[in-house]
Amino acid sequence: MEQPVVTIIGVGLIGGSIALKLRSLPYAKHVIGVEANEQHAQKALTLGLVDEILPLAEAVKHSTVVIIATPVNAALQVIQQVLPHVTHQTVLDVGSTKVPIVSAAADFSQASNFVPTHPMWGTEFSGPEAATADAFTNKAVVICSHPALLASHLQQAVQLYQALGMHIVYMTPEEHDVHVAYVSHVSHITSFALANTVLEKEKEENTIFELASGGFESTVRLAKSTASMWVPILQQNRDNVLDVLNEHITQLRKFKTCLEKENYTYLAELIEQANSIKKALKQ
Amino acid sequence: MEQPVVTIIGVGLIGGSIALKLRSLPYAKHVIGVEANEQHAQKALTLGLVDEILPLAEAVKHSTVVIIATPVNAALQVIQQVLPHVTHQTVLDVGSTKVPIVSAAADFSQASNFVPTHPMWGTEFSGPEAATADAFTNKAVVICSHPALLASHLQQAVQLYQALGMHIVYMTPEEHDVHVAYVSHVSHITSFALANTVLEKEKEENTIFELASGGFESTVRLAKSTASMWVPILQQNRDNVLDVLNEHITQLRKFKTCLEKENYTYLAELIEQANSIKKALKQ
Known part of the structure; x- marks a missing residue:
């Protein structure tokens, strides 16, 4: 398997923890951060969570896997900004609700590349400083299939979460x-x-x-x-x-x-x- | 200070944890268990929580400090069984309610020897197998004064909890x-x-x-x-x-x-x- 370039949009508690873990693994070649909050972006670089910070369109272009890790309200906008740039990329989100984002993606032909997921971990803390590398090990991740999704993208998401040491539970977005x-x-x-x-x-x-x-x-x-x-x-x-x-x-x-x-x-x-x-x- | 002989009535999660810690400290000379449940009594001996198991009256007679560590309903009976045997002993309870037991002790002249306390620790588990030696370290214990209590007995209770590594908070039973x-x-x-x-x-x-x-x-x-x-x-x-x-x-x-x-x-x-x-x- 070719080593993917991974972009993480929103380098806070969840995105930052995924980034930190990925950088310690052979799975990813390069980890790019996209971060609207300037202070968080700087902090993510200082803490070594990501290799570089890039603007959204450029980051997507250079990526194999794009992970949307913003709060769920922002994610509904971000998915619509990301999908138009998608050609071969696999796009995941990691939010706590699934029906609304599947619905937001459904209007795009690139919905075939979108894998809705929810790693079942979190703390009461937030921001890049709260990121921790072994957050996800041995935890469950929900992956939701939907009618438009292509198997190759599902497989890419499964490989990512297996690399993170998580076990996978399949459900519909509604479940x-x-x-x-x-x-x-x-x-x-x-x-x-x-x-x-x-x-x-x-x-x-x-x-x-x-x-x-x-x-x-x-x-x-x-x-x-x-x-x-x-x-x-x-x-x-x-x-x-x-x-x-x-x-x-x-x-x-x-x-x-x-x-x-x-x-x-x-x-x-x-x-x-x-x-x-x-x-x-x-x- | 002379090393006290300590009797613990009810060698479950709380009583057993106190016993286990006391046996690792120079504070107590000897730790006696009183336990109505035959299986728990046997388990407490096997686990080395107490030096010996004795009947209530005999245990009280040989003790300097008596700790009532039964569930709070049993404690209301036990306090009335213990106090008639008390001469010089300090008697403590460790239950989660304080007004009822202070009230149950009030009819006895030995109420002067009774120190109502509540170490603020517990788990969802119970029984002697759940006992753990460092349960109380750095936790708070509430000690409730009441009008009949003599200072020498309060002091004995304070020394016990300081030996267990707890910090003391004073309140009335009502508070x-x-x-x-x-x-x-x-x-x-x-x-x-x-x-x-x-x-x-x-x-x-x-x-x-x-x-x-x-x-x-x-x-x-x-x-x-x-x-x-x-x-x-x-x-x-x-x-x-x-x-x-x-x-x-x-x-x-x-x-x-x-x-x-x-x-x-x-x-x-x-x-x-x-x-x-x-x-x-x-x-």
């Missing part, structure tokens, strides 16, 4: 967006709401700090995630998120009713039911 | 129970409810498993916690928990309304408000 509403998007809303609950009720911040080891840190960790990343995700996956959020509020109300009515038998049943999530988790 | 409702009890309910939401809506368990890295694992980790431990905690801290749970549901509804009304400006504000929890967390 993906439903599943991430459960396993990621509503977890984030819960965490934001829990942080706001504490900030509303608890004025002694120092006490929170002191006691935060009691399960609180892991639950509100996600509440540090940025609005610029999460508003577009929640907006694009609105229907699925609302559906799951309604169910979550219903489930919370069951706990509330148990406590109000002092029905501790049913409370124990609810907790035991929740315990069976063990089977669905790795550890 | 403690309000604060833990925020930082621990409602986090657990949220996590249980989120697990039940997913189990209700998502029938393909394998998909949850594959995608669980997307923030889900850290949010539902606590949902693996047992009903036998948590029903009594939520029952004993019912009023505070209901108060915080109501506020949490109100906060969640704000996110729901933003999505329903497509008010993404206010959604961003809610997320930015949640981000300020950073200041209250260590990392």
